[in-house]
Amino acid sequence: MDKRIGLQTVKLEHSPKIMATTSIVGPKEGNGPLSEYFDIILKDDKNGMDSYEQAESSLMYHAIKETIRKAKLEEKDINYLFAGDLLNQLTSSSFVARELDIPFVGLYGACSTMAESLSMASMIVDGGFAKYAIATTSSHFSAAERQFRFPLEFGSQRSETSQWTVTGSGSMLIGLKGNFPEITYITTGKVKDYGIKDANNMGAAMAPAAVDTIYRHFEDTGFKPSDYDLIATGDLGRVGRELTEKLLLEYGYDIKGVYMDCGEEIFDNQVQKTSSGGSGCGCSAVVSCGYIYKNMIQGKFKRVLLVSTGALMSPTSSFQGETIPGIAHGITIEYNLGGEKK
Amino acid sequence: MDKRIGLQTVKLEHSPKIMATTSIVGPKEGNGPLSEYFDIILKDDKNGMDSYEQAESSLMYHAIKETIRKAKLEEKDINYLFAGDLLNQLTSSSFVARELDIPFVGLYGACSTMAESLSMASMIVDGGFAKYAIATTSSHFSAAERQFRFPLEFGSQRSETSQWTVTGSGSMLIGLKGNFPEITYITTGKVKDYGIKDANNMGAAMAPAAVDTIYRHFEDTGFKPSDYDLIATGDLGRVGRELTEKLLLEYGYDIKGVYMDCGEEIFDNQVQKTSSGGSGCGCSAVVSCGYIYKNMIQGKFKRVLLVSTGALMSPTSSFQGETIPGIAHGITIEYNLGGEKK
Incomplete structure (x- = not known):
């Protein structure tokens, strides 16, 4: 069991x-x-x-x-x-x-x-x-x-x-019924805090947690980045997405070819003036329920790693001078009519 | 399964x-x-x-x-x-x-x-x-x-x-190891709101949720109040405890002989001036980890129903004129060296 x-x-x-x-x-x-x-x-x-x-x-x-x-x-x-x-x-x-x-x-x-x-x-x-x-x-x-x-x-x-x-x-x-995208693996994250204090730079605060969870997921499951059609972090934005790519490369995992961040993709910063990108727990929710799920149903993505990321500060903790702890949880979603599931 | x-x-x-x-x-x-x-x-x-x-x-x-x-x-x-x-x-x-x-x-x-x-x-x-x-x-x-x-x-x-x-x-x-008090049943509560707006009367706001969960627990499991040595609500205080007893009696369950409220018991209102009693999510935590667990280990209680209760408002929702939703979850804890577990 x-x-x-x-x-x-x-x-x-x-x-x-x-x-x-x-x-x-x-x-x-x-x-x-x-x-x-x-x-x-x-x-x-x-x-x-x-x-x-x-x-x-x-x-x-x-x-x-x-x-x-x-x-x-x-x-x-x-x-x-x-x-x-x-x-x-x-x-x-x-x-x-x-x-x-x-x-x-x-x-x-x-x-x-x-x-x-x-x-x-x-x-x-x-x-x-x-x-x-x-x-x-x-x-x-x-x-x-x-x-x-x-x-x-x-x-x-x-x-x-x-x-x-x-x-x-x-x-x-x-x-448990029917032929739909399936949850196969869950990697629950630990809280990571690398000392970022700026609540206007949450991407940097959350990136170490995303890196830790994705790294741990690969190590635990034996998956490589190329086993995934998409790895989607929650809402690191452009800044956090760049940091995550870079840090994971240092750990030996190059995810660039399959990686996107929900927060970076949901807005067009050039037109919509959203700075580093979207955030909020609605962000990875609507992107995973919309873009990711619908593309899986249509066969575009067969295996996706969803990694929602959170910055665990409050206004009170920031006023008290605390740094920003981050967390990320990873979930493997698979949908494959032809088998080949690991 | x-x-x-x-x-x-x-x-x-x-x-x-x-x-x-x-x-x-x-x-x-x-x-x-x-x-x-x-x-x-x-x-x-x-x-x-x-x-x-x-x-x-x-x-x-x-x-x-x-x-x-x-x-x-x-x-x-x-x-x-x-x-x-x-x-x-x-x-x-x-x-x-x-x-x-x-x-x-x-x-x-x-x-x-x-x-x-x-x-x-x-x-x-x-x-x-x-x-x-x-x-x-x-x-x-x-x-x-x-x-x-x-x-x-x-x-x-x-x-x-x-x-x-x-x-x-x-x-x-x-x-899963060893000879310790065991969790045998869990009744997860629904949110109940009977229209109480007074944040200084949380016991009354939470009582309907406690009643609903305890009633549902009896109906689902077939247990009667007398099957329990103790039924402990979280922190209804005196006011909410009295309401809960009365309402459950209307539903046909007389719990008075085995019932206490953690919030009412943790302070002595006469001496400590705590009005209706203790609250906060530390309340049922320390009473269940302390009083309940230690009495179970010593054989005083063989079967306990722990029902922590929560008032789900915020200052913002109260300022906006909202009523107070309540919730309660019930957990059966059993410890019996001699068998007889249902």
Whole structure:
């Protein structure tokens, strides 16, 4: 029954399937390069609600409901909801869970939360504790900006290394039935802190965690970069993506040919002025539910390593002079009609 | 392989064991009625640190290290750390994880987090994904008070229904070896909101969730109140405990003879002026790691239902006029040298 391989990785016994996904994004994300892959693009980033916080909840709620509908299931069929977001006390997720008749497990890993929720949902289904589970996260630019940085009305300048919180929510339904992309390996990350203090340079703060998890994943599984069609980090942005490539090369792994960062790809910085790229736990959620999942279904990617990355500081810890700890979790998703699975 | 029974409960296949626990509390908790059951009582609630936030992290760090030591294991033997706390962005837990060489899963369920982390650790070990896992939470009166309510220097008056955040951390080590109290059933709760808006009456806000989870646990497992030597809710306080007893009686379950609330028992309100009782996710953590675990080891309790309860609001959601959603998770812990396990 031991499913552990290597130091930090588990190999799932029943390869839980991602039976359906939904991605919902705001207008800015809908104008970005990945536009065609999103299920729903809002015209109004408040989504008709009174506050940005309520708007964020409404995105997650609809992402979940739509995902359950796509899988031709009902709320009562879902045994666990694994959800998280960036707002203090996870209110986006909790207020969604209040509207749903599903047992709820709240998770926080900052922008790594999509991989965290997907890890937990996959293991819980694989272990026989659930027939179906939902993994979801959300973030909202305006709710995050005023909580973490400045009042929106202040119009603060942005540094070149700063990132732009994605408005969006992605939801995945995990179960054991059907022919869908499968979760095969999970590498759970350790917290790494290389002493970065600048909350406008989260990419640099998170890169060491991404490097550590990807390196450990290769060592534990025996995979090489060329075994993957795509390795996608969560939201390191351009700065963090460059650092990650460089550091992994020093460890003997050249991932450049198969590597992208969700945060770098979701916006076009030239046109959209998003500096280093997108961030927020909605970022890797909508890119994995949209671009990655849809390309897997169409056979473009057969094996993908999703590595959502999180910066684990708070405004209080930054004010107190603390450095920024980072974390990253890696998940192998495979979809191959013709066999050849390792 | 299906471990689900009833609607919201799982029966664990391998009965993961709580191989060791550690409870660390502040001076006020150390002066309370459960004093003799705590492993470490601080003389200084800052624990020699510069801030209350750092102090909270230091409590959790020592609770984890001591628990690993008691089990005669090392950090590298632990496959997962499931941890959570009340501070924004879970900084107490993240900053602890930074100091430990253990893969980290951050959880947030407000004061229900001890049962949440213990649920996840138990299922992950039971499912073969980990040999050993740590479940832990912490809270700190002074860090919570200034984040959730008022500056400490303000000296705000407290209402009769208000609760006092426990300064403390509890840690449990879960594995499959040895003769120790075992986790046998887990009932994961749904979010319930009966429209309470008063953040000084969290017991009333959380009681419906506790009632729902306990009721569901009885229905799913077939247990009756008399099958338990103790049913312990997390931190409903006196007000919430009275409501829970009354509401469950309406559902046909009289739990009065075996029921206590951790928040009500940890302080002596007459002497310590704590109004309705203790709260904070350290509350059910230190009471379960201390009083409950030690009484189980000594044979006083053979079967206990631990039901940590959480109020899932934030200051922002309260300012925006939102009501307070509650959640509760139930865990059956059994220890019986002579058999008779259901």
